[in-house]
Amino acid sequence: MATTGRRERLRAETTAEIKKVALGLMSSGGPDAITLRAIAREMGMTANAIYGYFATRDDLVTTLINDVYTSLADAVDAARDACPTDDPAGRIIAWATAFRDWALTNAEGFRLIYGDPVPGYQAPEGGAAPEAEHRVCAGLTGLAAGAWPQAKALFAEADFQWSDFDPGLAAEVREEFPGLPPAAVAIALRIWGHLHGLVSLEIYGHLRGQTPRPDKIYRAELTQLVRGLGLPA
Amino acid sequence: MATTGRRERLRAETTAEIKKVALGLMSSGGPDAITLRAIAREMGMTANAIYGYFATRDDLVTTLINDVYTSLADAVDAARDACPTDDPAGRIIAWATAFRDWALTNAEGFRLIYGDPVPGYQAPEGGAAPEAEHRVCAGLTGLAAGAWPQAKALFAEADFQWSDFDPGLAAEVREEFPGLPPAAVAIALRIWGHLHGLVSLEIYGHLRGQTPRPDKIYRAELTQLVRGLGLPA
DNA sequence: GTCGAAACTTCACGCCGTATAGTCACTGCA
């Protein structure tokens, strides 16, 4: 019993070390630096040994994406939950600020999740990354739900149905926030787009040639965001 | 005279063919498919022959980025200018719609410009791509300038200085739109972020798991955008 | 007609992912 446990433990440790080394390589050399040979070199193994733990390099990358995406989702959720629910504007700002902060301190991770992760990589259909993505979207919808009492007057004519959204996401939202209309989900997706766009431009260096103060732009964005939802600053 | 011209003409033709083949490979296989060897194969040459035209693969990629980015800037400028200047909302919507349309029909080009273009690629400091980027920003600022008479009341307390922006961009804007305050440039950058974010999420497939109707989200975004600027729909 | 430069090929090196076959230690059972 304990002996089979030993094998499994060693195996889990090696798997963890592979991921740790891969993340280290990524943060120093970008997503492209994740090569089986480099990982193996760092670990004193042959590249082929890694095939015992991950069927292919893309499998490893997929696992890393899952981990990194989960860490992002954890970070923004924690920041949001540190703010009381009766302060919807504060929660939105906390969430969005944590999003940018996480992206700046984990720039390579951001590129891994949202960019072309690695040459030729094709994301698989299911898995934990789509789940983390759902979590992010659902979290944002929660923020929109918190703001909805004040916001709904501003989006009265919005023409959205539940069929305009992924069935799983729609079901999740309708269960957690009964009475919330589909227009609120559209708002959540739009907010996601706004924040993702600004952070993405910054991370990929496209803002560098335009402004030395991307933080100020982002802060202005947040101010207008809560105002656009009819919330007091 | 004409004979030296011949060499140069052949050289220009070959250069153009390399770029054309590279763009073809990109649109069929993504930015990663741009390999010197594949280009050479397609052209019936050896990979090393390309070194006579481009010092390195990154040089070729840089040139392609410039070309593609310029085509994007042309497309959005043309769409905007097809709308009369006395219809600022129409111009904004035309610009933004052209932006998404271009991105969807040139998805690989979008990834080339805004993503990790190619393993290990590092963008050079100067060049035509930053110039095209400036052009996009300046164009957007022009849209903001058109909307400013109605919008300024909504952004009265915005706290931006010209020093918050790149000197070149600031100079360009101040010359072209005298009297326009720096807050308008901030609005332009934020709009860029909004649109870029939504399109980027769509192109990279992150919206796929949330909504089957990204177009509808985008249209709602445009509606709220012009409304948020105080313009009539 | 000859010279020199430009265009291009050949060969080589070290990267990469990965398939196949083989080695070796450790585990579980008799």
Added chain:
DNA sequence: TGCAGTGACTATACGGCGTGAAGTTTCGAC
């Protein structure tokens, strides 16, 4: 205690990649 089985790992190999050095061909200029 000895022996099979299994899982971890290595060795070797293939094709593809960017790129450097050296050699060859082509062709305009004088």
